[in-house]
Amino acid sequence: MGDRRTSAMLLSGLLAVLLFAGMSLLPVPYAVMRPGPVRDVLSQVGGSPLISIKGQRTYPTSGSLDLLTVSIEGGPGSSVTLDDVLLGWLDREVSVRPERELFPSGRSEQEVDRESTAEMESSQENATAAALGELGIPVPTTLTVAGFSDGANASSVLKKGDVITEVGGQQVTGLPELRRLLQETRAGEPVEIAFTRGGRAETA
Numbered sequence: 001m002g003d004r005r006t007s008a009m010l011l012s013g014l015l016a017v018l019l020f021a022g023m024s025l026l027p028v029p030y031a032v033m034r035p036g037p038v039r040d041v042l043s044q045v046g047g048s049p050l051i052s053i054k055g056q057r058t059y060p061t062s063g064s065l066d067l068l069t070v071s072i073e074g075g076p077g078s079s080v081t082l083d084d085v086l087l088g089w090l091d092r093e094v095s096v097r098p099e100r101e102l103f104p105s106g107r108s109e110q111e112v113d114r115e116s117t118a119e120m121e122s123s124q125e126n127a128t129a130a131a132l133g134e135l136g137i138p139v140p141t142t143l144t145v146a147g148f149s150d151g152a153n154a155s156s157v158l159k160k161g162d163v164i165t166e167v168g169g170q171q172v173t174g175l176p177e178l179r180r181l182l183q184e185t186r187a188g189e190p191v192e193i194a195f196t197r198g199g200r201a202e203t204a
Helices: 002-024 082-090 109-134 175-183
Strands: 030-040 066-073 095-098 163-167 193-197 200-203
Touching (some): 082 095, 109 175
Antiparallel strands (some): 030 066, 030 095
């Protein structure tokens, strides 16, 4: 009787371990953010400066100006396991967040990639404009429609190449500002957009 009870307990323990091991490999709706590669923006790539300025006087630099990137696992086209989440919670250099806080619901991997690329390009352009503005060099900025997400309602009103000038009566000059104004608008609530198309001002 004792041997049977011991065997049953061992079998139950083994099954529990196997069950937990299987569950730990299942994807969970979280995203894991950790430090990515660090790049010195004052360095060179292939013998050429990573940052170059033309048409203006420049000065020699020393030291380094490091740019820290962030690596994100999870979201559309990617997934993390329970093991990844548990280890992330134990690591002070890692941030674990619910997917819904970082990725809009219903977006595909391609849509997220396009939005991330647009945000990066806008960030680079804004940084360039800020630097030139600090030097007293005027920089005209525009917000031009480059494309639409699948099923976007705006595609029925705007066209590729339109230059957005105002949203809800407030002037916009960059993607972060446009995103902020749209986020402040309640879902389903109409908002007036002013734009130029072929040099002609229009509203919708």
